[in-house]
Amino acid sequence: MRGFLHFLLPVVILLTAAAVRAETVAFYNVELYVDVTSDNASHAREKALNEANRKALETVAAKITTPEGVAKLMTLEDDQLVNFIKEVAVISEKSSNIRYIATLNIAINDRLLKAYMAEQQIPYMTDSARNVLVIPLFREFKTDRPMLWESGNLWRQAWENSGSSSAPVHIFSIPATGANYAAIDAEKASVLDGMALNTVARNNQAPDVYVLDAVYDGIDGLLIQISSYVGGTNAVETMKVPGMRGPELFADAVKAIKNKIAGEVKGRDIRESRSQSDLVVIYEYNNMREWISLEKSLRGLPYVKKLNLEALGGGKAQFKIFFIGARERMLEALRSRGFSLQDYGNTTLLSRAG
Numbered sequence: 001m002r003g004f005l006h007f008l009l010p011v012v013i014l015l016t017a018a019a020v021r022a023e024t025v026a027f028y029n030v031e032l033y034v035d036v037t038s039d040n041a042s043h044a045r046e047k048a049l050n051e052a053n054r055k056a057l058e059t060v061a062a063k064i065t066t067p068e069g070v071a072k073l074m075t076l077e078d079d080q081l082v083n084f085i086k087e088v089a090v091i092s093e094k095s096s097n098i099r100y101i102a103t104l105n106i107a108i109n110d111r112l113l114k115a116y117m118a119e120q121q122i123p124y125m126t127d128s129a130r131n132v133l134v135i136p137l138f139r140e141f142k143t144d145r146p147m148l149w150e151s152g153n154l155w156r157q158a159w160e161n162s163g164s165s166s167a168p169v170h171i172f173s174i175p176a177t178g179a180n181y182a183a184i185d186a187e188k189a190s191v192l193d194g195m196a197l198n199t200v201a202r203n204n205q206a207p208d209v210y211v212l213d214a215v216y217d218g219i220d221g222l223l224i225q226i227s228s229y230v231g232g233t234n235a236v237e238t239m240k241v242p243g244m245r246g247p248e249l250f251a252d253a254v255k256a257i258k259n260k261i262a263g264e265v266k267g268r269d270i271r272e273s274r275s276q277s278d279l280v281v282i283y284e285y286n287n288m289r290e291w292i293s294l295e296k297s298l299r300g301l302p303y304v305k306k307l308n309l310e311a312l313g314g315g316k317a318q319f320k321i322f323f324i325g326a327r328e329r330m331l332e333a334l335r336s337r338g339f340s341l342q343d344y345g346n347t348t349l350l351s352r353a354g
Contacts, residue, residue, distance in 0.1 A: 027063070028108040030056040031091070037099045044100035050078045053085050056106035060113070063266070069122040084113050130265055132171045133206035134159065134257070135189045137213040146213060148186035149176065155214045155222075158250035162258075169262040172204075179203045197229045207332040210261060214253065216245065222253050226260070230268075276305065279321045279330060283350045291317055301333050 032052045038044035054074070061070045086109040093102035117124050137146040138155035147153040159173035174180055180200055188196040189211050201209050209229040217223040221242040228235045241256050243249035285291040291312070299307055304323050311318040323330045331341060334350065342349040 028060055028086075028110045029105055030059045030108070031103065031105050032056060033103050035099070035101045039098065041095045041097055041100060044098060045095065048100045048102065049088070049104075050082075052088075052104050052106060053081055054078070057081060057084055057108060057113075060108045060110075064124045065117065065122055069117070069124070072120065072122055073117075084109050084116070130169050130208065130269070131204065131206035132169055132208040132210065132261055132265060133174055133201065133204050134171060134210045134212055134261070135174050135184070135200070137186055137189055137211065139213075139215050142215050144215075146186040146190050148184075148189060149181065154250055155212070155253075158247070158254050162251065162254045169265045171258050171261055172206075174200060174204065177203075192227055192229060194229075201229075201332075202335060207328075208265060210257075212257060219245065222249060224253060224257065226257070228264070276322060276324055277327055277330075279323065279327065280310075280347045281319055281321060281350050282347065283317045283319075284315055285317060286315070295319075297337060301330075301337070 032055055034048040034052050036044045036048040036051065038047055058070060058074055061073050065073075086107040088107075089105040091103040091105055093100070095101070114124055116122075135148065136153065136156040136159050137148055138153045139146050148156065156173060174184075180203060183199040183203060184193070184196040190213060192211060197209050197211075201207060207230070211227040211229065213225040213227070214222050217240055221240055224239050224241065226237050226239060239256065239260065241249065241253040243252055283291075283294060285294065294317075295307065295309075298304060298321065301323075304321055306322045308320045308322070309317065310320060321330070331343065331348070334341060334348075338352060340351045
């Protein structure tokens with residue numbers, strides 16, 4: 001670790017009442033409350049900052065790696081760990097002769113953290129923001145027809161009231177838009193209609209889709225059939241959430257399902273991060289400005305490690321994309337950026353959709 005950090009420039013911790021810079025990725029910001037007593041105010045403040053830095057790094061790491069990975073990061077000494085702190089903003093603070101109390105917003109340097117994790121072979125998620133679409137179906141009794149868009153769908157109402165979860169796994173309920181109305185209904189969702197699910201996945205830029213079919217389990221809970229639709233493959237399991245009927249039961253169920261899905265997506269991404277693949281792409285462009293814009297866009301995709309240009313001329317570019325994870329996820333990422341694809345095995349013809 002010291003060999004890695006020896007070459008780093010010292011990180012200056014900025015203590016300011018101003019908000020963290022707008023471009024800082026919200027996921028890597030952690031708000032913390034500290035209350036530390038020591039032999040004098042200066043020592044209390046130093047101890048509080050060290051504790052806050054450690055907790056902030058641990059909080060972020062828990063979202064992007066395994067428990068073993070978190071434990072390995074937490075073995076760092078305070079003077080090593082501080083290198084991963086990008087910025088500290090003081091929201092409020094008070095101090096006395098021996099005590100320091102503050103609310104801090106700490107930003108983690110994600111690029112440096114991931115570089116260190118890669119060097120130490122600590123697995124991490126391939127993407128800092130993954131859209132996951134859920135389709136909540138509901139029925140009071142197992143023999144009832146499922147509801148999706150109906151006003152009586154208490155399950156979908158609970159999802160809408162909960163809002164969407166934050167990065168890296170952005171889980172949200174299917175929006176009630178005209179495009180989604182036209183693409184899918186309760187019957188299509190319940191039988192996992194591939195065409196309908198692929199359409200809503202594209203409409204909502206969500207490569208992962210979960211159909212959540214909930215029914216009252218007697219008088220003491222919800223029974224939820226969880227059907228995942230990822231890359232055209234299905235998996236089905238059931239979860240029971242106990243509780244008396246009412247809004248609190250549905251709210252608890254939403255929270256439980258979000259935690260479960262986030263864990264599954266994180267685990268899958270961590271497994272995929274251990275593999276690297278490549279894809280040969282051919283693109284026809286009208287001018288060099290268009291090609292330069294395309295290249296910049298592709299390099300910014302979350303899975304792309306590097307892009308090698310193999311041939312350029314005559315209005316055509318052939319290049320190879322090296323990426324982390326499953327091929328289908330790479331193709332889905334391209335579609336989400338508005339590209340139309342013709343896949344021919346190891347070669348893909350790429351064009352702008354529309």
